Amino acid sequence: MIAHLPILQVVLPLLAAPCCLLINRKALVWAFAVLASIAAFAFSLVILQQVLQTGTITYSLGGWTAPFGIEYRIDLLNAYLLLIVSGISCIILLAANTSLSAELTGHKHRLFYVVFLLCLAGMLGIIATGDAFNLFVFLEISALSSYTLIALGKERQALTASFRYLLVGTLGASFILIGIGLMYMVTGTLNMFDLSERLPQVEDSRTLITAFSFFMLGVCLKLALFPLHWWLPNAYAYAPSVVSALLAATATKVAIYILLRFIFSVFGGEFSFTTLPLQEILSVLGIAGILTASLMAIYQQNVKQLFAYSSVAQIAYMMLALAMNSTNGLIATLLHLFNHALMKGALFLALAGVMYRLGSVQLTDFAGLGRRMPWTMSAIVIGSLSLIGIPLTVGFISKWYLLRAALENGWWPLAIFILFGSLLAVVYVWRIVETAYFTPPKDRHSQIKEAPLSLLLPAWALVLANLYFGIDASFTIGVTELTAKALLGGTP
Numbered sequence: 001m002i003a004h005l006p007i008l009q010v011v012l013p014l015l016a017a018p019c020c021l022l023i024n025r026k027a028l029v030w031a032f033a034v035l036a037s038i039a040a041f042a043f044s045l046v047i048l049q050q051v052l053q054t055g056t057i058t059y060s061l062g063g064w065t066a067p068f069g070i071e072y073r074i075d076l077l078n079a080y081l082l083l084i085v086s087g088i089s090c091i092i093l094l095a096a097n098t099s100l101s102a103e104l105t106g107h108k109h110r111l112f113y114v115v116f117l118l119c120l121a122g123m124l125g126i127i128a129t130g131d132a133f134n135l136f137v138f139l140e141i142s143a144l145s146s147y148t149l150i151a152l153g154k155e156r157q158a159l160t161a162s163f164r165y166l167l168v169g170t171l172g173a174s175f176i177l178i179g180i181g182l183m184y185m186v187t188g189t190l191n192m193f194d195l196s197e198r199l200p201q202v203e204d205s206r207t208l209i210t211a212f213s214f215f216m217l218g219v220c221l222k223l224a225l226f227p228l229h230w231w232l233p234n235a236y237a238y239a240p241s242v243v244s245a246l247l248a249a250t251a252t253k254v255a256i257y258i259l260l261r262f263i264f265s266v267f268g269g270e271f272s273f274t275t276l277p278l279q280e281i282l283s284v285l286g287i288a289g290i291l292t293a294s295l296m297a298i299y300q301q302n303v304k305q306l307f308a309y310s311s312v313a314q315i316a317y318m319m320l321a322l323a324m325n326s327t328n329g330l331i332a333t334l335l336h337l338f339n340h341a342l343m344k345g346a347l348f349l350a351l352a353g354v355m356y357r358l359g360s361v362q363l364t365d366f367a368g369l370g371r372r373m374p375w376t377m378s379a380i381v382i383g384s385l386s387l388i389g390i391p392l393t394v395g396f397i398s399k400w401y402l403l404r405a406a407l408e409n410g411w412w413p414l415a416i417f418i419l420f421g422s423l424l425a426v427v428y429v430w431r432i433v434e435t436a437y438f439t440p441p442k443d444r445h446s447q448i449k450e451a452p453l454s455l456l457l458p459a460w461a462l463v464l465a466n467l468y469f470g471i472d473a474s475f476t477i478g479v480t481e482l483t484a485k486a487l488l489g490g491t492p
Contacts, residue, residue: 005050006059006072009043009082010125010138012036017117026109030097033113037090040124044082051079052479058130071191073130076483077265077334081127081257084338088249088345089120091458096242098454099352102359103154103240112152112240119145119246123254132180132190132266135258139176139222143169146251150239161234168231172221179215182207195266203271212267212276216259223255225319226289229312233296236308241352244304248311248344253337256318260333263322264487273325282323287417289316294424298431303354303361306428307347310387313421314340320414321402327484328405334480335401335473339394342469343386346462350379353451353459366432368441372448375456377436379463384429386466389422393470397477 016036023029051057051074059072074082093116100109122142129135147169151162184190186207187198202208224232236244263272272278293312300306314336321332351361353376358365370377382393389399399422406415441448450456469476 004059005043005047006057006074006128007061009040009047009086010121010128012043012121013040013117013124014121017114017121020110020113020117023110026101027097029110029113030093033096033117034090034093036117037086037093037120040120041083041086041090044079044086047074048079048083048479051076052482070134071130071193072128073193074128076479076486077257077260078127080334080479080483081253081337082124084253084341085120085123085127085250088341089116089246091345091461092242092245092249092349095245095349095352095455095458098452099242099356100240102356104152108152112149115145115148115152116246118142119149123250126254127257130192132183132192132195134190136173136177136180139258140173142251142254143173143222146247149243149246150235152243153238153240155238157234158238161231161238165231165235168221168228172218175214175218175221177218179211179213179218182211182214186211192261192266196268199267200271203275209276212272215262216278219255219259219262223252223259224312224315226285226292226312226316229289229293229315232312233305233308236311236348237302237304241304241348241355244308245345245348245352248307248348249341252311252315253341256315256333256337260322260487269325269488279323279325282319283414286316286320286323287414289313289319290417290421291424294421294428297428298424300428301363303363303366303432304348304351306363306432307344307351310425310428311340311344313425314344314387317398317402317418317421320418321405324405324409324411326405326409327481327488328401328408330484330487331477331480332398332401332405334483335476336398338476338480339386339398339466339469342394342462342466343383346379346459346466347383347387349455349459349462350376350383350451353379353455356451356455357448363431363435365442366435367439368436369448370433370437372441373450375460376451379456379459380436381433382463382466384425384432386470388425388429391470392467394466394473394476396470397473 013036020029023032057074061070119142122138125138126135147162147166151159183195186202186205187195189195221228236248290313293309297306297309318333318336321329354361386393386395389395402418403415
């Protein structure tokens, strides 16, 4: 059984998705989806433990060994991301039944769980596979599912946001496929491990440079790197709240995984940062993304959009850390993958509680919510403090390693800029705090009650995780240090 966990991790939610269509009752289909997600999370825990003990796991589908067959190859990077994606999906699904009752009509519930599990299977497949074309297939499964999930939003703008994401996602997928095709043309293989051994032999080829350019552009569209982010704010704002939580906490992390995997394991760090000017490109876009997205967040009236622009800024932080091409820079990127998933998962689940009671997440409707919904607003405040990087939260750990990496590289002006970005985060967070705690409540909010426990408990589970891993980061730092060293060693 344990030997088959790499494929079971993906197959289980993939098979569970159509089974949801056979279940008529909302509560039962929700429970079934939760159980499937919990099983995937349990598998990821066992896989991570096995990788830590015995090293990289390989699994050949159908008994066909690589490079002739499709291989699943799980190292520390894969196992780390599998844990993040499957764990966050479990917590989000725990809140889904209650949240969807206020945001979806009854006949759409089964469709939601079908598509949610397909999206989960796609993301887990992207992470687990060791085959470049198989990665593209799973990328399309998760992308098509994401478009559908966004379109389920109750406002008409959800359809527009979904269509916009569809156009951008299709363009990005086309670029990725062109890049994979060009890599295959010069090497004759699609296996990532095999590619990593053959690509250095043709690194002077213009075809390889073209393949790298197309592939990276496609991935940057998927992860919403500034200025390719314009699809993201509306997608987060108008999707159902639990979908916003899923996309913010997992989807962009999977795209960053693809970037890390191909930069360090397939193309190689030396080719990416020495032969090509990747460091300069990511540095400039990272700085521009932090400044622009943070300023845009300050002026948003929709709190979901505010945190969406915040996500664009946080992605830029990760790219800035990646651009340093150092151990501490890579540790900062990997830490923030985990930490940002906790932050945004907590924030969007807390917003699901606001949406459940008010039917709106406009900033003006937050007036007096600090007294009407104290536990919900406390979750939002703690998650926001983590975004700023306040000590005793996970955000502080990420920012600390990012500052260390900048100073070790001698980029002290960049360290000042990172602190300035945190000050901008204080501004847009303060707008929420001021409205919720220092503005008189509206008359129509006099009967507003606290969010139900079924929404509060999942949100607070992530809030407490923000605090726990901000106080004791030994697990995350230990895993990310090992992962960073393995990546810089260049072996997938």
